[in-house]
Amino acid sequence: MQFLDNFLDETHHMVRATCRRFAETEIAPHAYEWEEAEEFPRALYNTAAEAGVLGVGFPEEVGGSGGSYLHAVMAIEGLMRGGSTGVTVGLGTAGIALPAIIQSGSAELIDRFVRPALAGETVSALCITEPGAGSDVAGIQTRAIREGDSYRVNGSKMFITSGVRADILTTLVRTSDDPHLGLSFLVIESASPGVSVSRSLKKTGWRASDTAEIAFDDVVVPADQLVGPEGSAFVTLMKNFQMERLALAAYGMATAEIALEETKKYVAERKAFDRPIGSFQVTRHKIADMATQVVALKTLVYQVAKRMEEGFDATTEVSMAKNLAAETAIAVTYEAVQLHGGMGYMRETLVERLSRDARLLPIGGGTQEIMKEIISRRL
Amino acid sequence: MKILVAVKRVTDPDARIRLNADATGIDMTGVEYKVNPFCENAVEGALQLRDAAGGEVVVVSIGPEEVDTYIRTGLAMGGDRGIRVPLEDENLDSDVVARVLAALVAKEEPELVMLGKQAIDGDNNQVAQLLAGYLGWPQACFASEIALSDDQQSAEVTREVDGGLEVLNVGLPAVISADLRLNEPRYASLPGIMKAKRKTIDVYEAADLGVDTTVKVRVLKLESPPERAAGIKVDSVDDLLGKLRNEAKAL
Numbered sequence: 001m002q003f004l005d006n007f008l009d010e011t012h013h014m015v016r017a018t019c020r021r022f023a024e025t026e027i028a029p030h031a032y033e034w035e036e037a038e039e040f041p042r043a044l045y046n047t048a049a050e051a052g053v054l055g056v057g058f059p060e061e062v063g064g065s066g067g068s069y070l071h072a073v074m075a076i077e078g079l080m081r082g083g084s085t086g087v088t089v090g091l092g093t094a095g096i097a098l099p100a101i102i103q104s105g106s107a108e109l110i111d112r113f114v115r116p117a118l119a120g121e122t123v124s125a126l127c128i129t130e131p132g133a134g135s136d137v138a139g140i141q142t143r144a145i146r147e148g149d150s151y152r153v154n155g156s157k158m159f160i161t162s163g164v165r166a167d168i169l170t171t172l173v174r175t176s177d178d179p180h181l182g183l184s185f186l187v188i189e190s191a192s193p194g195v196s197v198s199r200s201l202k203k204t205g206w207r208a209s210d211t212a213e214i215a216f217d218d219v220v221v222p223a224d225q226l227v228g229p230e231g232s233a234f235v236t237l238m239k240n241f242q243m244e245r246l247a248l249a250a251y252g253m254a255t256a257e258i259a260l261e262e263t264k265k266y267v268a269e270r271k272a273f274d275r276p277i278g279s280f281q282v283t284r285h286k287i288a289d290m291a292t293q294v295v296a297l298k299t300l301v302y303q304v305a306k307r308m309e310e311g312f313d314a315t316t317e318v319s320m321a322k323n324l325a326a327e328t329a330i331a332v333t334y335e336a337v338q339l340h341g342g343m344g345y346m347r348e349t350l351v352e353r354l355s356r357d358a359r360l361l362p363i364g365g366g367t368q369e370i371m372k373e374i375i376s377r378r379l
Numbered sequence: 380m381k382i383l384v385a386v387k388r389v390t391d392p393d394a395r396i397r398l399n400a401d402a403t404g405i406d407m408t409g410v411e412y413k414v415n416p417f418c419e420n421a422v423e424g425a426l427q428l429r430d431a432a433g434g435e436v437v438v439v440s441i442g443p444e445e446v447d448t449y450i451r452t453g454l455a456m457g458g459d460r461g462i463r464v465p466l467e468d469e470n471l472d473s474d475v476v477a478r479v480l481a482a483l484v485a486k487e488e489p490e491l492v493m494l495g496k497q498a499i500d501g502d503n504n505q506v507a508q509l510l511a512g513y514l515g516w517p518q519a520c521f522a523s524e525i526a527l528s529d530d531q532q533s534a535e536v537t538r539e540v541d542g543g544l545e546v547l548n549v550g551l552p553a554v555i556s557a558d559l560r561l562n563e564p565r566y567a568s569l570p571g572i573m574k575a576k577r578k579t580i581d582v583y584e585a586a587d588l589g590v591d592t593t594v595k596v597r598v599l600k601l602e603s604p605p606e607r608a609a610g611i612k613v614d615s616v617d618d619l620l621g622k623l624r625n626e627a628k629a630l
């Protein structure tokens with residue numbers, strides 16, 4: 001879409017093209033099979049790391065590929081061309097699990113946990129949500145009690161992306177009763193005694209990614225696996241939500257754009273009443289509406305990413321972008337399915353999958369309602 | 380060893396192609412470009428040879444400023460520098476391209492020129508052969524394997540031909556065109572992409588290179604193929620054989 005090229009320099013184009021080529025070669029041919037199997041091969045983490053796809057947006061000093069927010073958006077745009085949001089988010093959990101560790105600045109934690117994850121050797125996950133607390137982050141109950149040189153952790157986490165096979169879990173725990181200042185991050189290794197996956201969850205969409213309920217039962221975690229000072233997690237978390245929301249906005253943007261392109265192709269081919277269905281005025285107008293929504297969304301997402309790169313506090317706008325992306329992805333995939341007719345309801349059809357994947361966008365990473373709370377308080 | 384490798388942008392093969400108003404070309408509205416896949420094999424081949432033998436890879440393309448992206452991609456994969464000759468797509472045919480490349484060879488004096496075996500837009504499959512002709516160099520087209528001799532004076536090139544493999548020994552300097560089987564092109568990594576930003580792309584005007592840019596082939600008119608009629612279903616293999624024999628006369 002050349003209209004928005006003023007946001008992008010050559011490096012952005014190349015990151016997107018590289019990630020797209022990776023996705024079209026390594027993901028697209030298997031997307032259907034992996035979605036049905038509700039899993040993609042673990043080896044894909046290594047392949048993605050070797051291709052430099054995994055580390056986009058992470059500094060080279062910690063083993064990443066460099067680049068900033070807009071490069072990260074480009075990587076998502078490119079990877080989504082594999083046709084599976086599940087695979088993209090599964091590969092992408094490092095993007096939410098590692099930032100807190102990197103920001104803590106501890107060379108030891110970075111060497112032990114960040115580098116191997118960015119090299120594709122380990123799988124990482126972020127554990128915030130619990131069976132009893134989602135939107136209300138400060139309501140979490142998982143406790144970490146200091147005992148000498150270690151913490152004893154008890155509690156459980158819910159809906160954890162990549163949680164079934166993650167090696168390292170960046171886990172939000174309660175280290176004291178203060179609602180906000182009592183929150184800390186611990187890196188917990190899933191191989192530690194007492195960590196178990198209670199359930200592998202079956203989902204509407206994002207099916208190629210695994211999602212877990214995880215139990216911590218008297219898990220002993222060395223105190224040097226505390227991320228930053230005790231009680232510092234809430235601030236870190238609020239900061240990192242910005243990147244997560246930008247990423248979710250990018251998923252929505254890519255979802256809508258791909259659904260639009262698939263539909264344009266389909267209505268040009270499919271005939272009814274001796275004419276391509278794309279020649280009916282009502283179809284053309286639907287496509288025009290979808291395209292307008294996609295351009296509006298992309299403009300907002302690119303602008304937010306650009307401003308975040310410049311250090312602007314875009315808390316309000318990134319929340320708006322996340323909401324607009326969720327609404328647009330749902331609206332556009334709805335029409336895409338509609339214009340595909342019966343084929344639009346078949347699992348082998350890409351827009352069917354995208355329409356299911358889109359439904360998560362107003363829920364995950366802060367719900368539509370929570371975004372509106374943030375926006376309205378800041379207006 | 381100095382290797383000149385040529386890259387071309389092509390229209391996205393997955394895009395729905397429409398003819399322009401006067402049917403002399405493709406309507407480019409909403410159609411994106413991509414790098415020709417065979418050119419990626421050529422770049423990868425050149426990089427592998429350089430990594431083994433030392434030297435320099437110069438990535439070349441002909442076209443407007445936008446083709447810098449494709450040169451830059453070659454540089455991000457590991458190419459050392461780039462050259463662009465600004466000519467518009469509609470003023471190019473295989474022969475002009477070959478003449479421009481021949482002029483660049485005269486200027487750069489590489490020991491090897493690598494190209495994709497053909498571009499997947501026009502599928503002409505001519506530039507490598509024309510170039511070798513103009514230079515009076517040996518050619519090895521559709522390479523699926525290249526082995527450089529120890530003294531770097533020749534290369535053994537395996538080429539895929541109908542019914543088997545042919546192995547050629549070409550003395551250098553030579554022109555080699557790459558087939559898909561030659562290699563798996565590497566991905567341009569972001570650190571590579573960042574480094575490529577600082578590599579130079581020289582722009583040489585065709586006139587300054589002394590190239591006559593008169594085209595020999597002009598496209599007068601293009602036509603979309605006729606709509607395919609619907610197929611039929613046959614009841615049995617015998618029925619199918621009968622139709623193939625009597626109606627299609629294919630057996």
Ligand SMILES: Cc1cc2nc3c(=O)[nH]c(=O)nc-3n(C[C@H](O)[C@H](O)[C@H](O)COP(=O)(O)OP(=O)(O)OC[C@H]3O[C@@H](n4cnc5c(N)ncnc54)[C@H](O)[C@@H]3O)c2cc1C
Pocket residue numbers: 125126127128129132133134135136158159160161162203206211360363364365366367368369370373
């Ligand atoms: C596929 C998937 C993957 C996920 N991956 C992860 C992960 O990797 N790591 C992780 O930690 N979590 C993950 N989550 C959890 C996700 O972030 C939460 O589901 C989300 O934050 C909502 O929390 P909840 O499910 O507890 O809903 P609740 O908080 O119970 O909300 C239920 C409803 O109440 C509304 N509501 C709540 N509070 C308010 C309010 N103050 N005002 C108005 N309305 C309100 C909500 O908007 C929502 O509509 C994932 C979830 C899913 C479905």
